[in-house]
Amino acid sequence: MSKLAQHLALPALLAFCAAAQAGNLVVSVLDKDGKPVQDAVVVVTPASKGATPRNPLPMQATINQEKMQFIPAVTVVPVGAKLSFINNDPWDHHVRSSPAGMGQFSATNAGFELRLEGKPEGKPGKASEVTLDKAGVLGATLLGCFIHGSMRGYIYASESPWAAKTGSEGIATFEDLPEGAAQVKVWQADQLIDIAPQQVTVGAVLAKNVMQLTVVPRRRRS
Template sequence: MKKTVISLALAALAGWASAGNLQVLVLDKDGKPVQDAVVVVVPANQGAPKVALPTQVTINQEKMRFIPAVSVVAVGTKALFVNNDPWEHHVRASAAGFAQFNAASSGGFELRLDGKPEGKPGKTADAVFEKAGPVLLGCHIHGSMRGHVYVSDSPWAVLTGADGIANLEQIPDGAAQIKVWQADQLLDIPPQSVTVSATPGKATMQLTVTPRRRRI
């Protein structure tokens, strides 16, 4: 019995020691920090993240904006769209990139949401993000509306903060690749190879564009 307990304790310790943390700084082409860039780490070794990506998300339409402007979710996530504006929105989604809302693009969807009646909850509609990759959100009626959802097949994916930094925890030790996606960076920048260890690591990724200022 004592040997079994010791073996379990050693296994748990080994599992704890086989994960590391990584801090990634994302800069624009001028060297300034970029907020709301998606940082994805793909380790060669499998493991479980400290915090799983959400499988449910709520995206509001408010003052002709998508809130949040960028969401990071797991493949298969169910999204609840809520229209808090008093007017109708015709939400549409397609793969983000050069072919924005192109009729030939696949994997998109359309949702019509009536305006919010005064004094009552906003109208809602559901959709599921079934395919990995960035998704562009827009509105058929209001062309200025833009939002994004990044659907990640790696559980190590997070948005950068105002300081341009993304912190990722409990990544399995060994080789890994860092990928960065940002809405205005239409041409992907090359991934960066890193080695994750028990010692916290740092990396810097630089875009080739200066992101447009977000509409407030």
């Protein structure tokens, strides 16, 4: 083989080797009664460091306040991401953050606070931005509104690039994970005490894992 042919073949060979060392993982999250859980956050931390997902977590995300709700209800981003908050209701809202889970009952960190004016009729809502680059942003953050106490939303800032929300079937799928050992943990808003992480082995055969909560999550308002 000529040097030119070897040079052209090298990228394909490297890509083949990378694919051969990658595996897929499907994680199913169930509630206490064995029913699928939507909007649970699944975080996978491979023992092999350095690999990154084909589709990384977004460094920017938008959270709307609309019809007295945070939309989406759960936002998953990496640490350092920039969040844009937009009020699409005609009345004013606040955005206040505090630790989620048991930490919300003993929080000493004030987090961040914003006040968003109501959306003028016929005009777009105004946006305010926050960057998750301060200490204490790792993991889950509870969002609320001082004016409307029933409003709840969540941000999950993941240190691992392998993180995803479960869909309506309670499933999160991860592709091209590094082969070998990995840790899987699950966060869900109504699970105040985290369930124990699980160890999995990722290989050529599709790996499947089931994580079951000890609670039945509250039904979300449609």
